[in-house]
Amino acid sequence: MKFRCERDVLAEALGAAGRAATGRTGSLPVLQGIRLELKGDRLTVTGSDLELTVQYELTVDGQQDGGMVVPKLTSDIVKSLGDPKVELLAEGEEVTVAAGRSRFTIRPWAYDDYPRVGSTTASSVTLPAADFIDALRQVVRAASTDEQKPQLTGVLLAAEAGGLRLVATDSYRLAVRDLAGTTVLGTDQQVLVPARALQEVIRLASGSGELTLRLGERDATFEVASARVTTRLIDQPFPNYRQLMPQPAPNVLTIDKDAFTDALRRVRLLARDTIPVRLHLGGPTLRLEAISNDRGTVSEEVDAQFDGTELTIAFNAEYLASGIDACAGEQVTLSTQRESNRPAVLRGLGTDDYFYLLMPQKV
C-alpha cells in the first residue's frame, strides 16, 4: 500500500478516527490503532472501540492498493510534519511516513487482526444537517458522562407527534427538543444513542449540508460530509422523562441572554466545584451571588423582568450556564415554582420547541 496526500486532510481524518480508537488494552489490542484501506484513490480511515466507530473517506493520490493499521501516534506525527505533502508506504513489517526531509518508520498493528466494524444495513433517511445538528447541540449537553449509569449517557431519539424528539438527562437536568416534520423513526419507535457518538457527529458535521441517518435495531449510523459515525445503541430503558414535563410556573423571569451569560461568567469565577450560584428573583433586577468560604464572594445585578413572588434559588453554575447557552434567541425565560427545591425551566423567549429543566442545589 502506498499513497500520497495533503498533510492537513490526512491529519484531520486520523484525528477523528483516533478519537474513536480505544485507549484500553482489551481483548483486541489492534483496536488501539487506526485502520487505513486504499482502493484506487479512495482512502478509508477507521477508528473503533467496537461501541463507536468513526470512518473517514478521503481522496488521495493512490499508488498501490492495500491496507494497514497504524498506531494512534501516527496522527501526531502527520500533524507535526513540516511539509504539506505526505507519503505513506506500508511494506512488510514497517510503515514509512515521509514528508519533505522527515521520515518516520513505525511499527504497525497486524492488519488481518482488525475486526469488521462500522457496517450497517438499516435503511437511510437524509435530512438537512444544520437543523439536526443544532438540535443535537441543544440536547447532548444534558447527557451524563457517568458510565455507571449507562441509560443516562445517551440521547433519546423518539417519534413524537409527527416529528422527532430528542431528550437527554443526567438526572440533574433534562433537555428536550422537538424537531417538527422530521420523521426518521416509525410511530412509537425510539432509540437511545450514546452522547459520545453524537458529540463526534456534531464535530464532523460542521459545514455539511446534509446528514444521512440509518437507525437499526442495535446500531445507528450518521453520515456527514466524508465521515461516517456508527455507534451501538444503548440497550437500557430511558428514565420516564414525561413525568418531568414543565408545569405551569407562577414565577417567570425574562432576561437578556447575553447579559445573563456575561454576569454568570464572572460569578462562575467563584461559583466553581461545589459552590452554587444563587439567584435572587424579585423586582426588576436579577441578583446573582456566589459565596466561597476560602475565596470570597461575588454579587452582580442584571436588569430583567420578573413576574411572580420573591425567591432565592441556587444552581450548579455550570449547569445553569450550559442551559442558557442552549436556548435560542436574544432573550431567555427562567420559570420557577414558589419553592427553591423544585425544578426551574429555561427557554428561549417565544420558542416552544426546546426547554432545559434544571434541578436546583440545596444550600
Add this chain to the structure above:
Amino acid sequence: MTASDHPVQRCILHVDMDAFYVSVELLRHPELRGQPVVVGGTGGRGVVAAASYEARRFGVYSAMPSSVARRLCPHAVFLPGDHERYAEVSREVFDVFREFSPLVEGISLDEGFLDVTGARRLLGDGVVIGHEVRARVLERVGLTCSVGVAPNKFLAKLGSESAKPKVGPDGIRPGVGVFEVEPGRELEFLHPLPVEALWGVGPSTLSKLQRLGVATVGDLAALGEDVIVGALGRANGRHLAQLARGEDVRRVEPDRAVKSVGHEETFASDLYERSDVWREIVRLSDGVASRLRRQGLGARTITLKIRFSTFETVSRSVTLPSAVFSAPAITAAVAPLLDTIDAGQGVRLVGVSGSGLGVPTEQLTLFEEADVVSPAAWNSASSALDDIRGRFGQAAIGPASAMRGGAVRPVRGGEQQWGPVEDASGGSP
C-alpha cells in the same frame, strides 16, 4: 469601625479553660486529683507550663523555673508537657465553641472568644449560653472552664477571670463559672479593678501610672484622656483611656477556616485482617463525618492513611465531585483506596481525613433511584444521628459495622494520641 456600627448590643463570651494542661493530665491520671501537679519541663532548666490549683497554693505559677517550683512545693507531681495531646483536646473544645456560634476566635489552646450576639434568640441570653458552653465542654471532654459574658472582648476577658476558682492561703474556692459584666454596669465592675488588669499595662506603664497616683482603673479613667496621652504617648494613652471607659470595639475574628478534619488511631496490636481494618475505617469515618457536620462543612477530598507494623506509611486520596459529610459517603470513597493496600503485613495505624472543605451543597435530582440509598437520605439519617448524640452523648449511637465486643466506640479527637490503651475493646468511658 465605630460603636455605631453595632446598633445591637453585642454579646461576647470569653471562655478560659481551668488549669488546662494540668486538667488534661488529670483526665488520664485521675489518681492525682487533689494533689499539687505541675506540668512543664521536668529537667534542670525547665519551666512550669501549668500548675494545678493545689500547686498554686504553694506559690507555683506558669513560666516559673521548674527548680523554683520544686523548692516551693517539693511534694508536687511533675509531669512533662504533651503539647500534641493538649492541641487535640483544644480542637475538641473549640469544636464545642463552634456549636454555639460561627464567630469563634482562638487566643491560645485554652481560651477563646465567642460572639453569640446572633445566637441569643435561639439559645437564650449570654449567661444561659455561658452555662451551656461549660456543661457541654464538661460533657464532651471532661474539663471545666470559666466564662466571662460582656458587651465586648476586653470586659469578657476580665469577666472570665472573675469567674475562675480562686486560690488563697486558706484553700481553693470554686469560681462562679459564669460571670457577666452587665451592659450599663460596666464601669461599676471595671473601675475598682487594679490598673494592671488592663491589657497593655506592663511594668513600665504601671510605674508611670503609679507616679501619677493611679492604682485602679477608676483612678485612670478620672485622669481624662488628655492627661493619659500626655503621660503615656498617643497610641498607648488613647488605647488605655478607651479601655478605662470600658470601650473595646474590636470584633471577634473567626479563626481562618480549618483545612482538614481527620482522625487516626494507633492500635494496641497490629491488624492483619482487611475486615478489621475496614471496621476501624468505618468508625473513624463516622467520627470525621460527625465533626464535619458539627462545623457545617463537607469535604471533597478524602484521604486514607495506613501505617504498617514496619512504620512504613502510605496515604491514598480521592477527590469527589461534591463535598460529602456523611459516614457512608466517606467510607464509600475510602473503600477503593483500601483495595490498593495489602493489610497482610500488619497495620499499626489507620487514619481517615477530609480536606477541600466547604459548605456542603446538595444537587437535587430529578429521579428517585429505587436501588440506591440517595445521598439526601443519608444526610437526613446523619442529622438524626447528630440529634441523638447531642442528647445522649457520643457513645449513644454508631455504625453497626464499627462495633466490637458489643459496644459502640465513638471516635474522640486525641483519645489515642499517646498510643493505644491497654484494652482497646473496652469501650470509651
